[in-house]
Amino acid sequence: MNTKHVSDQVLIDSYKNGEETAINILIDRHRHKIFNYVLMLVKNTDIADDISQELFIKVIHSIKSGKYADNGKFLSWALRIAHNMVIDYFRSQKQKSNVSIDGEINILNNKSLSEEAVEEKLINEQTENDIRKLVDHLPLEQREVVIMRHYLGLSFKEIAEQTGVSINTALGRMRYALLNMRKMINENNLSMNIAGQ
Secondary structure (H helix, E strand, O other): OOHHHOOHHHHHHHHHOOOOHHHHHHHHHHHHHHHHHHHHHHOOHHHHHHHHHHHHHHHHHHHHOOOOOOOOOHHHHHHHHHHHHHHHHHHHHOOOOOOOOOOOOOOOOOOOOOOOOHHHHHHHHHHHHHHHHHHHOOOHHHHHHHHHHHOOOOOHHHHHHHHOOOHHHHHHHHHHHHHHHHHHHHHOOOOOOOOOO
């Protein structure tokens, strides 16, 4: 069976009916997005890995015990659990991690660099790094909205559902995030444009 076109719900139903491999396919399908979401919030690879592993255990237990509601939005449901686990992590730490993110992450810029000159590529890479640092310095609630919007491509309605706030609050957090990022750009004399949504 070609599982590429099988819906998340079919995989969940298959797992409930005793097909153990179905849950592995489901988790593998969404592992990368969930891990990157957690990583962008906690800014530490090891912590993100721990939270993601714990998340997948919770997901399996929830599905096994029938706690997953059939709403066809598995990823949204899993991200909501991830959101709550990250909040719990920060509460337990009482201070945010200042460890920087490793690896290349494309923020607020989905433009392909394949046809650009080397100099322009370097400028773009530096801009991405600068923006990533700006996002890291945003308050958690604002950082989360930026990540959900620009990394995960969620709508503001989906962001509101994930974070348990109104659409207006989600929009407000994005607006404040962009204002804060512009302020940081001005304070650091960085030359880049941050467009509003």
